[in-house]
Amino acid sequence: MAENKAAPHSFVKDGVYYFIRRVPNDLRHHYTSPKISYSLRTRSVTVAASRAVRAAQKLDEYWYHLRINDSDLPGKHMLRMAGNTGLAPSARPIASAVAVAASVKLSEAVSIYLRLKGKGRPITFQRSAERSCGYVIDVCGDKDIAAYTKADANAFRDDLLKRGLTGSSITRIFGTVRSVINFAASEIGIDFSNPFGKVYYDRNAGVEERVPLPIDVIRSLQQDCRRIDDDLRWLVALVSDTGMRLAEAAGLLKDDLRLDDPIPHVVVREHPWRRLKTAGSARKVPLVGASLWAAQRIHGVVTDSTFAFPRYNKTDQTNSNSASAALNKWLKPHVPEKGSMHSFRHSMRDRLRAVECPADIVDQIGGWQTEGVGQSYGKGYPLEVLAKWMANAA
Incomplete structure (x- = not known):
C-alpha cells in the first residue's frame, strides 16, 4: 500500500493508520521481513503522524546503534532470535526480542480523551482536561504516558501544594489526570500501573465546611x-x-x-x-x-x-x-x-x-x-x- 502523505511512514487500512518502514539493505540480515509494519491504533491523521514520525526517529537511532550492536526500539519484534541468525555471539541481537508497546504522549492522550469522551460535554469539561494535564506537562514534561514515574506524580503534587490549592482542588485535578491517562492507555492497549493513582496529600487541607442555614x-x-x-x-x-x-x-x-x-x-x-x-x-x-x-x-x-x-x-x-x-x-x-x-x-x-x-x-x-x-x-x-x-x- 502507498504511504499516506498526510502522515509520513504510514498507510491506512479500514480507516486505521499503520506504521510502515523498509529495513535498510545492510541491516536486512537482522530481520525476518524486509519491512516493519504495525498498527498505530488510531483513526486520527494528526495522532498517526505524530506516532509515525516518532517511531521513524527511534528506528533511525536504533539502526545507527544496531550497526554497532546496541539498543532496543521499534521493529524489534521482527528481529531474528539469537540462535537463528548464524552470527557470532558478540554480533547477535538481544535474545529476548519483544514488541514495543504503542504509546502516546500526554498531550496526545488529552486529544484522544476529548475526541471520544468530550462529545456533547460542556466547554468546562475540555478546559478541565487541558488545564489539569497542562499542569503535569509544565512540571514533568510531555512524556509518553507509560514513562511517567511515581517521582513525577509526587513532584506534581508538591507543585500543586506550592500553588496553595485546597485538598479538594488537588483531588479534582489528579482525578482528571488519572482519567485521561487510563482512558488513553486502554485505547492503545497499554497495561501499566498509573503513577498518578495513589498519591498522598491532605484531602481536607484548606477545605471550608459548608454549613446548613438555621x-x-x-x-x-x-x-x-x-x-x-x-x-x-x-x-x-x-x-x-x-x-x-x-x-x-x-x-x-x-x-x-x-x-x-x-x-x-x-x-x-x-x-x-x-x-x-x-x-x-x-x-x-x-x-x-x-x-x-x-x-x-x-x-x-x-x-x-x-x-x-x-x-x-x-x-x-x-x-x-x-x-x-x-x-x-x-x-x-x-x-x-x-x-x-x-x-x-x-x-x-x-x-x-x-x-x-x-x-x-x-x-x-x-x-x-x-x-x-x-x-x-x-x-x-x-x-x-x-x-x-x-x-x-x-
Missing part, C-alpha cells in the same frame, strides 16, 4: 425576598424551598415551572445552555412555600423571555458564577459565617430529615446519588409522595 434564618431571608420582590430574590426563594443547585435554578425555562399541573412542580432537566451535574440530577421537585411564590412571580412578571432568569442566560451558557457572586454578596450580612447559597441545599436535607423523610425520597428530591443496584429500577416516587414530604418540611 430554619429561622431561612424564614427571615424568605420574608426579605417577598419584600424586595425582584428576580434575584425570586432565585433565592426558589432555591430555598426546593434544595436545587443554584446552576440548576438559574438555567430554568419558564416552561420548566409547571404551575398548571395538579401538583405544581419544577422540572429539572438538561438544557444545551446548562448541563446537569449527574444523570440522577434530572428530576421533578414539588413547589411549596417560598419556591411556589417565586415561580408564580416569574410567570406573572417575566413576559419577554422564555428563560425564568434572563439576566443569567444572555449567552449560550448559563452564567451561574455571576449568579453565585451576586447572591452570596447579598446573603453575607444575613447568614452565619461560611453560609452561602449552597447552604440552602444542605439545609433542605436536614429539614427533610427533621420530618423523618425516608432517605431514598430525600435523595430523589435533591438529585443525590442513591446507593444500591435496586435504586436504579423503576421511575421513583410519584409527585404526590414527594409533595407530602416537601409540605411537611416547608
Whole structure:
C-alpha cells in the first residue's frame, strides 16, 4: 500500500493508520521481513503522524546503534532470535526480542480523551482536561504516558501544594489526570500501573465546611425576598424551598415551572445552555412555600423571555458564577459565617430529615446519588409522595 502523505511512514487500512518502514539493505540480515509494519491504533491523521514520525526517529537511532550492536526500539519484534541468525555471539541481537508497546504522549492522550469522551460535554469539561494535564506537562514534561514515574506524580503534587490549592482542588485535578491517562492507555492497549493513582496529600487541607442555614434564618431571608420582590430574590426563594443547585435554578425555562399541573412542580432537566451535574440530577421537585411564590412571580412578571432568569442566560451558557457572586454578596450580612447559597441545599436535607423523610425520597428530591443496584429500577416516587414530604418540611 502507498504511504499516506498526510502522515509520513504510514498507510491506512479500514480507516486505521499503520506504521510502515523498509529495513535498510545492510541491516536486512537482522530481520525476518524486509519491512516493519504495525498498527498505530488510531483513526486520527494528526495522532498517526505524530506516532509515525516518532517511531521513524527511534528506528533511525536504533539502526545507527544496531550497526554497532546496541539498543532496543521499534521493529524489534521482527528481529531474528539469537540462535537463528548464524552470527557470532558478540554480533547477535538481544535474545529476548519483544514488541514495543504503542504509546502516546500526554498531550496526545488529552486529544484522544476529548475526541471520544468530550462529545456533547460542556466547554468546562475540555478546559478541565487541558488545564489539569497542562499542569503535569509544565512540571514533568510531555512524556509518553507509560514513562511517567511515581517521582513525577509526587513532584506534581508538591507543585500543586506550592500553588496553595485546597485538598479538594488537588483531588479534582489528579482525578482528571488519572482519567485521561487510563482512558488513553486502554485505547492503545497499554497495561501499566498509573503513577498518578495513589498519591498522598491532605484531602481536607484548606477545605471550608459548608454549613446548613438555621430554619429561622431561612424564614427571615424568605420574608426579605417577598419584600424586595425582584428576580434575584425570586432565585433565592426558589432555591430555598426546593434544595436545587443554584446552576440548576438559574438555567430554568419558564416552561420548566409547571404551575398548571395538579401538583405544581419544577422540572429539572438538561438544557444545551446548562448541563446537569449527574444523570440522577434530572428530576421533578414539588413547589411549596417560598419556591411556589417565586415561580408564580416569574410567570406573572417575566413576559419577554422564555428563560425564568434572563439576566443569567444572555449567552449560550448559563452564567451561574455571576449568579453565585451576586447572591452570596447579598446573603453575607444575613447568614452565619461560611453560609452561602449552597447552604440552602444542605439545609433542605436536614429539614427533610427533621420530618423523618425516608432517605431514598430525600435523595430523589435533591438529585443525590442513591446507593444500591435496586435504586436504579423503576421511575421513583410519584409527585404526590414527594409533595407530602416537601409540605411537611416547608
